[in-house]
Amino acid sequence: MSIVVRDVREHELDSVLALNNAAGPAILPLDAARLRHFFERAEYFRVAERDGTLAGFLIGMGSHSDHDSSNFRWFRERHPDFFYIDRIVVASRRRGGGVGRAFYADAQSYSELRYPQMACEVLLDEGIIDPVLLFHGSFGFREVGQHVMPETGLRAAMLMKELCSFDWVRQTYGPQLPREAWIVEPRSALLAPRQTGTCQ
Template sequence: MSIVVRDVREHELDSVLALNNAAGPAILPLDAARLRHFYDTAEYFRVAERDGALAGFLIGVGSHAEHDSSNFRWFRERYPDFFYIDRIVVASRRRGGGVGRAFYADAQSYAELRYPQMACEVFLEGSTDPALLFHGSFGFHEVGQHVMAETGVRAAMLMKPLCSYAWVRETYGDALPDAPWITRPRTAYTAAALARRATGTCA
């Protein structure tokens, strides 16, 4: 069965919260109020379905968002314009099945029309090689490290340039075409369609 990525629905927030808090030490825990804040304010909050069941979620915000993450602030102190992936969670039974790549392809499809680069972090605790390899294979590179004051955890700070952004800005400015995959709310796309949209790293 295909993976479908779509906007989260309000009635799914309890399931998203449970998924987040079962993800382990690589993901910071959330409470219901914090998750509701993301639902109300995050410009990108999408879930993945596989075989009709929730398989994961991704939350992202732009660099001008009012976001209190110390990792987000680290990026904002150094870069003027970016799309920040606050968290991506894939259900344990779905890991290794393409859900993470479907999310990153979808997030890039959204971000590259609006921001010159994407930012995220990987916690450097325990065995981080799979996560670093995943991000490296998707075009991210380390631009520094940061110790989170609230947790004491060190994170590798990663950025990815978005090659299409300059062309989009030169061609359309702020007047993007009125198409379902561009405007919000966005329609659902299968993983295969997202893979066709995703671009590689900049030359």
């Protein structure tokens, strides 16, 4: 009953959309066009499989992205270089089974080689914040501010986590990481090459 985290495949987008829109009020809804935009542009778009079935997904992007989320812009106005988790969704029947932790471990493994910080937000107006904030706090995320999203009127706690390995990686390897299989960027065949950000 292992959890496999891997890049999303195009034929899975309908299932991903259904998972997102069944996740409840803590996750903003998506339509097919928006999800297609993520598929074509997101730096990190991975799914988790458990027992051969889709158990969840995580979408993320670096601070260089042209992402139009007001939460993303809030972070970019205040921090020069970070990896942003736009959303993580775990199927209701799989919650509490380690899928979320597997995603965050995978996303951090990717991020800490490329960015000094990770960023995400937690909606505060949905009555379920304590377990969600506790989950993020256990991974080292701390609130750095709050933001009211103009598109929804919802208030979000803005969370960031320092990635302590980034400085060592940058000092040791510079912007050119070794071409090892576990280091290659997710979805590299789909996305155009980008310049790696530098720590400021």
